[in-house]
Amino acid sequence: MTIEKINRTIKGVAELKLLRLSDNAILHLPKPTGFTIDNAIDQRIQMTQNSQGETTRASSYIKGRMPTLRVVYSHLQPETLQFKIGNEFEPKTQKLNVVKDLLVTQALYAAVTDTARIGKNVVIDEPTQAAISRDNESVQLVQQPFSTFDGAVNDTFAVGAGFALKFSDNLVTAQETVSIVTSETFTGRGIADNLVGAHKIRASLITTNNEVIIFKADNLTPSFDGASIDSNAESVEIPFFINQVPGQCFPYEFFYTGKFVGC
Known part of the structure; x- marks a missing residue:
């Protein structure tokens, strides 16, 4: 294995599109500057005693998952603001x-x-x-x-x-x-009566050797924790709950394609 291969990692997000589940419409947003998944894994620790009578871990297992996706934009626009407000914008x-x-x-x-x-x-x-x-x-x-x-x-x-x-x-x-x-x-x-509903996401992440990683999640709803709007901020963070999709074992997909991008 070469040094390049052993040091290979993800360098950033190249493409990201949000689609409304209600009508499958794409939100034509600027490209984000940040992309973070917080898996929020709830793990159970099983305890035991060692031969010296000390309490120690015997094992652990995953009890639950409550993942969150945080997307960062450097633009404040109606279609990014809606995820901070909870309502869509309309003419x-x-x-x-x-x-x-x-x-x-x-x-x-x-x-x-x-x-x-x-x-x-x-x-x-x-x-x-x-x-x-x-x-x-x-x-x-x-x-x-x-x-x-x-x-x-x-x-x-x-x-x-x-x-x-x-x-x-x-x-x-x-x-x-x-x-x-x-x-x-x-x-x-202006702000409409319609609430912001569920979305799905399609994204392409790029590794240091330009391999494409496809990320998808089919059931996102906005999280309104800390939904502040700072008009002078250099960036705005949009948090989403990654919700379970019926019939699927995992709430999102992270797929190394073996395909590459170039200019």
């Missing part, structure tokens, strides 16, 4: 809040004209909250109608179509920083 049209901080240096700020920009769908005189800080306390500004706005009335503002903004003269003179919360209608993807 939606919904009215939601828009928040903004603005340094007021002019009396009028023009409307957003780009349809792809936040604020484009804000309607004229949309009920809006705005505040400044004065003497270390939040001071609420009063909203006026946009078309009849009077800049001489202190601590006031107005909202026009497309998130155009008007501010009173005293706010402009003081160059106040204003916090604004308004609303507009969005068409995008």
Whole structure:
């Protein structure tokens, strides 16, 4: 046996695909950066006594298995987030809040004209909250109608179509920083009522000599232990329970194919 053969090991996961069991649809996710199986084997230790009267092990055996698969992605997307939330995402049209901080240096700020920009769908005189800080306390500004706005009335503002903004003269003179919360209608993807169900997985692992190992598990459900979402994290870990498949003796397959990859 050569040194290369004796040192051969797995160097990483090359391909991984999740498929929903409900409709066999593939989730077209980015390639993962991590792949860990925790077999969580429950083993029973059988005890005995040696000739000196000391308690020692006689044997051990496997009593149960509760394996978990942990897949790590470097992307936060709806189809990875669903495994942290427990619900799928779906197309939606919904009215939601828009928040903004603005340094007021002019009396009028023009409307957003780009349809792809936040604020484009804000309607004229949309009920809006705005505040400044004065003497270390939040001071609420009063909203006026946009078309009849009077800049001489202190601590006031107005909202026009497309998130155009008007501010009173005293706010402009003081160059106040204003916090604004308004609303507009969005068409995008939001959390659905549908729960994330069972999936199956197909993966290819590669050894140091480029041999392909096929991994498959036919009954995965997401584990929500520690289901935190850190928007600044460099990676997100998705844990799955590898569940038993009726009629099978082992919950997953790990198969050395004898076939190789190359570029």
